[in-house]
Amino acid sequence: xxxxxxxxxxxxxxxxxxxxxxxxxxxxxxxxxxxxxxxxxxxxxxxxxxxxxxxxxxxxxxxxxxxxxxxxxxxxxxxxxxxxxxxxxxxxxxxxxxxxxxxxxxxxxxxxxxxxxxxxxxxxxxxxxxxxxxxxxxxxxxxxxxxxxxxxxxxxxxxxxxxxxxxxxx
Numbered sequence: 001x002x003x004x005x006x007x008x009x010x011x012x013x014x015x016x017x018x019x020x021x022x023x024x025x026x027x028x029x030x031x032x033x034x035x036x037x038x039x040x041x042x043x044x045x046x047x048x049x050x051x052x053x054x055x056x057x058x059x060x061x062x063x064x065x066x067x068x069x070x071x072x073x074x075x076x077x078x079x080x081x082x083x084x085x086x087x088x089x090x091x092x093x094x095x096x097x098x099x100x101x102x103x104x105x106x107x108x109x110x111x112x113x114x115x116x117x118x119x120x121x122x123x124x125x126x127x128x129x130x131x132x133x134x135x136x137x138x139x140x141x142x143x144x145x146x147x148x149x150x151x152x153x154x155x156x157x158x159x160x161x162x163x164x165x166x167x168x169x170x
Contacts, residue, residue: 008080015070015077022070025063054121061114065107072103072146089163094156101149108143115139 079096087093 004080004083008077008084011073011077011080015073018066018070018073021066025066029063054117058114058117061110061117065110065114068103068107068110069142072100072107075100075103076149089156089160091157091160094153094160097149097156098153101146101151101153104142104146104149106146108139108146111139111142 075096079093079100082090082093082096
């Protein structure tokens with residue numbers, strides 16, 4: 001019970017921090033669009049070092065990434081609430097795990113796409129030392145976590161179906 005409560009509190013803290021991050025990226029984007037001053041987007045995109053044709057797609061990816069991550073954590077927060085109420089075998093939990101896993105997977109794919117586009121468009125192509133995983137470890141971990149959540153949702157779904165079938169037999 002204590003671990004469920006600690007997990008719920010950590011997810012809540014992460015939810016509020018990511019909410020501020022997603023809100024900040026939306027506000028900066030709206031300010032730059034309505035004032036037609038696109039230099040404010042430089043605060044979101046750290047790729048704004050050189051003039052580059054890929055700056056707009058990279059910036060869009062960097063704006064969408066915290067928003068999708070926030071959505072994934074918000075669905076995970078619902079799962080933690082159900083765990084506190086000890087509602088283990090509900091289809092609602094399996095659905096929330098699946099949606100959270102999808103959002104975390106999308107977040108990691110957007111982050112990987114942004115990193116790869118930046119690496120291939122701004123660096124010399126013969127310098128392959130920049131393609132290491134030193135900055136991509138968290139992104140790959142998030143991809144694995146998202147895929148694990150999708151797997152957990154499938155396992156829960158199968159367990160719920162087996163439990164219902166067992167209840168019908170008794």
